[in-house]
Amino acid sequence: MYLCLFDAQSSVPSVMYNLLAFLFQTVNFHARKDTSRGIINNQQSDWTFKIDGVLHDVSQEEVYDEVARNVVLKALDGYNGTIMCYGQTGAGKTYTMTGATETYKQRGVIPRAVQQVFKEIENRPDQAIAIRISFLEIYNESLSDLLATMSACQPVDSQMTIVDEKNCIYVRGLSVHRANNEEEAFSLLFEGETNRVISSHSLNRYSSRSHCIFTIHIESRSRTLSDPRYVTSKLNLVDLAGSERLGKTRSEGQVLKEAMYINKSLTFLEQAILALADRKRDHVPFRQSKLTHVLKDSLGGNCNTVLVANIYGDVDHMEETLSTLRFATRMKCIRTDPAVNEHYDPVVIDAFEDFKLDSGSEINRIFEQNKAILLEKRRNVRQLVEGINIFKKEIDNTKLALQVKEQERQYINEEGDTIIDEEEFQLILKLKDLKASYRTHYDQLFSLRTEVQYCQHLVDQCRIRLLSEFDSWYNETFLIPEDIQRAVKTCGPLRPGMLTSMMDNPATPNMSKIDTVRFVYYYLFMFYQAHLGHLHLVPKIQRFGLANTGVTPKRPKTKYSNPTSFKLTLPYSC
Ligand SMILES: Nc1ncnc2c1ncn2[C@@H]1O[C@H](COP(=O)(O)OP(=O)(O)OP(=O)(O)O)[C@@H](O)[C@H]1O
Numbered sequence: 001m002y003l004c005l006f007d008a009q010s011s012v013p014s015v016m017y018n019l020l021a022f023l024f025q026t027v028n029f030h031a032r033k034d035t036s037r038g039i040i041n042n043q044q045s046d047w048t049f050k051i052d053g054v055l056h057d058v059s060q061e062e063v064y065d066e067v068a069r070n071v072v073l074k075a076l077d078g079y080n081g082t083i084m085c086y087g088q089t090g091a092g093k094t095y096t097m098t099g100a101t102e103t104y105k106q107r108g109v110i111p112r113a114v115q116q117v118f119k120e121i122e123n124r125p126d127q128a129i130a131i132r133i134s135f136l137e138i139y140n141e142s143l144s145d146l147l148a149t150m151s152a153c154q155p156v157d158s159q160m161t162i163v164d165e166k167n168c169i170y171v172r173g174l175s176v177h178r179a180n181n182e183e184e185a186f187s188l189l190f191e192g193e194t195n196r197v198i199s200s201h202s203l204n205r206y207s208s209r210s211h212c213i214f215t216i217h218i219e220s221r222s223r224t225l226s227d228p229r230y231v232t233s234k235l236n237l238v239d240l241a242g243s244e245r246l247g248k249t250r251s252e253g254q255v256l257k258e259a260m261y262i263n264k265s266l267t268f269l270e271q272a273i274l275a276l277a278d279r280k281r282d283h284v285p286f287r288q289s290k291l292t293h294v295l296k297d298s299l300g301g302n303c304n305t306v307l308v309a310n311i312y313g314d315v316d317h318m319e320e321t322l323s324t325l326r327f328a329t330r331m332k333c334i335r336t337d338p339a340v341n342e343h344y345d346p347v348v349i350d351a352f353e354d355f356k357l358d359s360g361s362e363i364n365r366i367f368e369q370n371k372a373i374l375l376e377k378r379r380n381v382r383q384l385v386e387g388i389n390i391f392k393k394e395i396d397n398t399k400l401a402l403q404v405k406e407q408e409r410q411y412i413n414e415e416g417d418t419i420i421d422e423e424e425f426q427l428i429l430k431l432k433d434l435k436a437s438y439r440t441h442y443d444q445l446f447s448l449r450t451e452v453q454y455c456q457h458l459v460d461q462c463r464i465r466l467l468s469e470f471d472s473w474y475n476e477t478f479l480i481p482e483d484i485q486r487a488v489k490t491c492g493p494l495r496p497g498m499l500t501s502m503m504d505n506p507a508t509p510n511m512s513k514i515d516t517v518r519f520v521y522y523y524l525f526m527f528y529q530a531h532l533g534h535l536h537l538v539p540k541i542q543r544f545g546l547a548n549t550g551v552t553p554k555r556p557k558t559k560y561s562n563p564t565s566f567k568l569t570l571p572y573s574c
Pocket residue numbers: 005006008009087088089090091092093094095096100204206207208209240241242243310
């Protein structure tokens with residue numbers, strides 16, 4: 001939890017009030033007693049709040065480094081992250097989250113997070129990272145999609161609902177947009193920003209009248225297609241609407257109505273935080289408001305959550321500041337349980353098993369054989385090492401016995417030569433034999449280790465080849481080029497009935513002949529599946545979909561690298 005102190009607008013200098021003394025990670029809050037109340041005055045004047053850091057008189061960059069950089073980095077590793085600004089109206093939440101438009105330097109957490117995400121993607125060339133963006137607004141207790149205007153066609157189900165599936169929250173009906181680069185992500189952000197509801201009152205000329213959640217959805221896969229593991233995460237950047245004292249803001253009409261909704265939902269948020277912070281409570285009232293429901297997995301889930309509490313350093317707002325700090329302290333008591341959202345693509349695993357039985361059978365056989373040889377050699381190494389250890393022990397024991405014998409020895413002949421007895425002589429011979437055997441075994445171990453290294457190298461090579469052949473096979477057999485996928489989406493440029501003309505003049509200009517054939521193949525699956533009411537993943541459709549429709553395509557058998565070998569049995573001629 002971080003405290004963001006904004007006193008640029010302060011009408012009363014904070015020093016007069018002696019508002020905050022920053023001591024390590026504690027905020028000491030002191031208010032002068034009201035002397036007009038007389039000498040006996042029990043009015044509380046000192047408060048202490050524990051926080052993780054105070055951000056006072058710092059640049060937007062420093063704010064970002066302190067509160068967001070690490071959360072964003074973790075999100076790319078598969079951890080959900082939430083950064084949320086909370087505080088009274090006009091205290092600087094939108095400034096922290098989005099920033100001021102006047103200068104580039106004043107950009108806030110969201111644009112900086114977008115930049116960091118795409119910069120980090122460049123640094124991870126071995127990963128295929130897909131970024132999608134959604135922008136949700138909760139206005140007067142109803143959900144709205146700030147990016148609805150970006151969709152080529154309006155969603156069929158315009159009524160948005162919050163879905164809670166296995167403790168994972170998402171909003172059905174909220175559009176999610178692919179952003180291939182920073183510019184695309186920014187245009188989504190600006191589009192959403194212009195659609196936000198803003199009104200004016202005495203404390204803020206541009207007061208946000210809604211809670212907004214800008215979500216960056218991240219999906220990261222290894223570039224090796226055969227790797228079934230992939231991670232997903234969502235990074236929620238939340239700009240809450242500010243609480244306001246109606247007397248202070250002098251709101252009327254619609255602005256007053258909005259303020260009532262805002263205050264009510266923030267009260268529910270506070271209740272949920274209170275329940276979460278109390279370990280004895282087993283029920284948390286998340287469903288009381290749209291805001292708490294939608295933030296359920298960010299507040300108490302597997303998320304790295306950072307709260308930025310925005311306050312004024314101004315005596316006029318003491319009550320609101322105290323209330324914000326109380327909220328933040330409660331929030332600090334909540335423990336989340338960050339965990340990587342790891343998934344395994346069962347389709348890839350199934351496909352790999354198929355490949356090993358099918359065109360990958362030969363390379364798989366060699367791989368398994370090499371692995372068996374390697375295992376055997378490793379077993380031999382272990383046995384040899386055990387034998388060598390026994391020799392070593394025997395050598396040590398024999399040496400000890402010889403030392404004893406040497407000390408006991410009494411015989412020296414007239415020439416001064418030492419005379420040894422039969423037992424000592426046998427011990428010397430034994431030691432010599434043991435040393436020779438030890439050396440032979442040691443040499444054997446050395447060459448066996450070299451063999452093991454070589455076998456390991458062969459096994460590694462085979463594994464790489466097996467996986468890369470699987471990659472090509474999988475790619476050629478199951479994956480449909482992205483431009484074709486885009487083209488067949490309901491809102492895309494292709495519609496039923498355009499199939500024949502497409503063969504001559506494909507809608508996607510760079511669609512090759514084989515792409516066209518594959519498109520037709522894919523399109524028919526989509527068509528059939530849609531009519532049957534089952535839409536599976538693309539690989540699944542290709543593999544199992546046609547069985548449902550009674551249409552059996554001939555799958556490419558061996559020459560996957562040669563596109564012209566594709567032979568498809570289509571139900572209709574195109
Ligand atoms: N740290 C800051 N430095 C400079 N200007 C700031 C700072 N914080 C806020 N401001 C300015 O103060 C005004 C109000 O800030 P902002 O709109 O971010 O408040 P808010 O908390 O989001 O209010 P609301 O809840 O009403 O939407 C804006 O003009 C903003 O640019």
